[in-house]
Amino acid sequence: MDLELLYEAIISGILLGCFYAAVSLGLSLAFGLLDVPHIAHPSFLVLGAFATYMLGLQGVDPLLAGLLMMPVFFVFGLAVYQFYYSTFEKRGTDTGLRGIAFFFGVAFIVEVGLIVAFGVDQRLVEAPYIGTSTRFGEMRIPNRMLVAFGVAVLITTVLTIYLAKTFTGRAIKAVAQDEGALRLMGADPVRIKRFAFAIATATCALAGALLIIVGPVDPGLGRLYIGRTFCVVVLAGLGSMSGTVVAGLILGIAESIVLASVGAAWAPAVAFGILLVVLGVRPAGLFGR
Amino acid sequence: MQHTRRKLLAGASALLAATALAAPGAVLAQGQPIKVGIGIAQTGPLGGGGKAALLGLQMWVDDVNAKGGLLGRKVQLIAYDDQSNPAVTPGIYTKLLDVDKVDLLVAPYGTNPTAPIMPLVKQRDLLLMGNFSFDANAKIQHDKWFNNAPWGAGAVAWGGTFLEAGKALGGKTIAFLAADAEFAQNLATGARAISKAMGLQTVYDQNYPPNTVDFSSMIRAVRNAKPDIVFVASYPGESAALVRAVNEIGVGSSVKLIGGGMVGLQFTPIMEPLGSMLNGFVNFHSWVPEKTMDFPGVADFLKRYQARAVQEKVDPLGFYLPPYNYAIGQMLEQAVTATKSLDHKMLADYIRKNEMKTIVGNIRYDAVGEWATPRLPMIQFQGVTDKNVDQFRGPGRQVIIAPAKLQTGNVQPFDKLRK
Numbered sequence: 001m002d003l004e005l006l007y008e009a010i011i012s013g014i015l016l017g018c019f020y021a022a023v024s025l026g027l028s029l030a031f032g033l034l035d036v037p038h039i040a041h042p043s044f045l046v047l048g049a050f051a052t053y054m055l056g057l058q059g060v061d062p063l064l065a066g067l068l069m070m071p072v073f074f075v076f077g078l079a080v081y082q083f084y085y086s087t088f089e090k091r092g093t094d095t096g097l098r099g100i101a102f103f104f105g106v107a108f109i110v111e112v113g114l115i116v117a118f119g120v121d122q123r124l125v126e127a128p129y130i131g132t133s134t135r136f137g138e139m140r141i142p143n144r145m146l147v148a149f150g151v152a153v154l155i156t157t158v159l160t161i162y163l164a165k166t167f168t169g170r171a172i173k174a175v176a177q178d179e180g181a182l183r184l185m186g187a188d189p190v191r192i193k194r195f196a197f198a199i200a201t202a203t204c205a206l207a208g209a210l211l212i213i214v215g216p217v218d219p220g221l222g223r224l225y226i227g228r229t230f231c232v233v234v235l236a237g238l239g240s241m242s243g244t245v246v247a248g249l250i251l252g253i254a255e256s257i258v259l260a261s262v263g264a265a266w267a268p269a270v271a272f273g274i275l276l277v278v279l280g281v282r283p284a285g286l287f288g289r
Numbered sequence: 290m291q292h293t294r295r296k297l298l299a300g301a302s303a304l305l306a307a308t309a310l311a312a313p314g315a316v317l318a319q320g321q322p323i324k325v326g327i328g329i330a331q332t333g334p335l336g337g338g339g340k341a342a343l344l345g346l347q348m349w350v351d352d353v354n355a356k357g358g359l360l361g362r363k364v365q366l367i368a369y370d371d372q373s374n375p376a377v378t379p380g381i382y383t384k385l386l387d388v389d390k391v392d393l394l395v396a397p398y399g400t401n402p403t404a405p406i407m408p409l410v411k412q413r414d415l416l417l418m419g420n421f422s423f424d425a426n427a428k429i430q431h432d433k434w435f436n437n438a439p440w441g442a443g444a445v446a447w448g449g450t451f452l453e454a455g456k457a458l459g460g461k462t463i464a465f466l467a468a469d470a471e472f473a474q475n476l477a478t479g480a481r482a483i484s485k486a487m488g489l490q491t492v493y494d495q496n497y498p499p500n501t502v503d504f505s506s507m508i509r510a511v512r513n514a515k516p517d518i519v520f521v522a523s524y525p526g527e528s529a530a531l532v533r534a535v536n537e538i539g540v541g542s543s544v545k546l547i548g549g550g551m552v553g554l555q556f557t558p559i560m561e562p563l564g565s566m567l568n569g570f571v572n573f574h575s576w577v578p579e580k581t582m583d584f585p586g587v588a589d590f591l592k593r594y595q596a597r598a599v600q601e602k603v604d605p606l607g608f609y610l611p612p613y614n615y616a617i618g619q620m621l622e623q624a625v626t627a628t629k630s631l632d633h634k635m636l637a638d639y640i641r642k643n644e645m646k647t648i649v650g651n652i653r654y655d656a657v658g659e660w661a662t663p664r665l666p667m668i669q670f671q672g673v674t675d676k677n678v679d680q681f682r683g684p685g686r687q688v689i690i691a692p693a694k695l696q697t698g699n700v701q702p703f704d705k706l707r708k
Contacts, residue, residue, distance in 0.1 A: 004513075126564075133538065265498050
C-alpha cells in the first residue's frame, strides 16, 4: 500500500469513524450512563432515517428533516422510557434481562411497523451533498461524509457541554453514579433518567438522517447496527461522549485502512479484534472509570 | 361354517368401513387445492426483490384459478418469509413438505437461500423450480432442478459478455471487486476464469465484507491500480453505495467499463434516486423495455403488475423478477396440463424434453437444469437524468449491448457517458 493511499484511507477512516460515533452517541447516553439495555437504539435510528425519507419526499433537506424530527423523537423517548420504567424498571429484579427482552420487542415492532408502512425496499434520499465531493488537492472527499463528520462533532460538543455545565446534565451524570445519593439531594432520579433517555432518542432523529444520507436504508438495517453501535460504546467506556468519538475513529480508521489494503474482507474482524484487545487490557473501555 | 360366515361378515364390514372412510377422502382430494410452496425473502436485503417476485407468482395463481385451476382443482400458494437468511430455508422447506404437504415447490429467490435446500430436494427426489439462482445445482447435479434464470450454467453468459464488451473497448487490465458471499463469489470466480482465458491482466482483486458502509477507500485503491475494466459483484445496498462512491471519488480515466454483476441496479427504488450517477455503468438485467425483449404476453403482464404494485408497496416497474416468477408458474401449468399429473418424475421429464412457453420467451433446459440457451441482457445506462422514474418505462435508457441477438445499441466508454 503506498503512502498516498494510506493517507487517504486514514482521512476516509476519520470521516467514517465520526459517522459511527454519531450513530452511537444516543446509545452511549442510554446504555452507558443510564444503564438501560437499549437494544432498540439502532431501530430508532432507522425510524429517524425513514422520518427523514418521508420529509424528503416533501422536498425537505435531509439534515433539516433530522433537526425538525428531534422534538418529536424527544417526546417519543419520554413515552418509551415511562412505559419501560412502569412495566420493568420499577419492579426491580431481573431488570436487565427483562429490559433486553422489552427493547428487543420494541425493535421488532418498529421494524415491522416500517415494513407495513413502507415495504421492504431500500430507500435513498437526494440532496446537493449526496453523490458529490469536495477536492482537497488531489484528494476528493464525499460531501455526505463531511456532513457526517460535522454532525458528529456538533452532537458530541453539545452533549459534552450540556452534561458538564448544566444542572440537568450534571444530574444525569450523577444518576449514573449513585441514584440514591441523587434522591437525597432532592432530585427525582426517574424524572432525570426519563429526560436523559428522551435526549438519547432525540439524537436518533439526527443520526438517523445521517444514516440515510450516508447510504441506502431498509427497515431491517437496524439489526446490522446493533453490533457496530454497541462495539463503539463498549470500546469507548460506558457513558463517555468524547470516548465514543475516539472509539468511532479507531473503528472507522481500522476499517478504512483494511478496506484499502489487501484482505478487505477482514475489515469487520479487525474492528472487533481491536475491541477484544482493548477490553483485555482495559475491561472498562478506553475512557471508562 | 359359522367361522367362515363370521369371517365373511367381518371382511364385508371392513370393506364397507374402508369404502366409507375412503370415499369422502377421495371426494375431498378432488376438491382440495393444488398447493404450491415457496420460501422467499420478504424482509432483509433480498426482501425488495422477493416481495415483487412473490406478487408475480401470485398473479399466475390468480390467472390460473380464473381459468378454472389445474386438473380441475384450484391452485393455492403457500409462502413463507426466509428473511434473506439461508440458515432458515431448510426448515421452511421441510415444513412446506411435511406439514403443509405442498404438491409443487418453487425455490427461494437467489443463490444463497437456495443452496441449503438442494440436498433436501435431492434426497427426497423432488421437482424444484429454481428462482434466479446461479450454479446452485453445479455440484449437487439433481435431475429434477429447473432454474428460471436467463444466465444459464456457468459464468460465460454473465462475465463473458461483460468482459467481451470491455475487450471491444480496448481493455487489457482488470480489477475485481466482489462481496464476500456465495452468489457474488460464484460470479467473480467465473469472471476471473474467463478473464484469464481472455488474457486480461488482473491489477486489483478484493473481496469486501457484506454491508460495508463506505466504499471510498476501495474505490481509491481501484483507481490507484489503473484498470481498464472493473468487474463488480455486489448486493443492492452495496451496489448503490458503490455507484455513489464512484461518482464522488472518481474511478480514474483508465476505466472504460465498470459493472457486470451489481444486484440492485435493476430495482426502481434504487435506480430512481441514483439517476444520472448510473450513466455509463454496464450491468446484467433480466428484462428491459427494449424492442428485442417484447415477448408475447410480457407487456400485458407488466401493465397488470404495475397497477397492483403501488397498492402492494413493491417495485413499481417490476422488470427484474416478477415476469420470471410468473413464468415459473406458466412452466408448472404447462407441465401439469400436458402430463395430467402431479408426479414429480413425470413433470421433470416433460420440462426437460419440451420447450416451455412463457412471457419471458421460450425456454429449453440443459442437462443440469439451466437455460440451454442463455439470454442475459447486459445493459448500459445511457442518457439517464435525475428524478424521473418514467424514463425507465420506455426504451433508450437501459440499452442492451450484448448478447448480439438482443442488442439494441453499442457499448460506450464509461468516461464518455459521464460527461
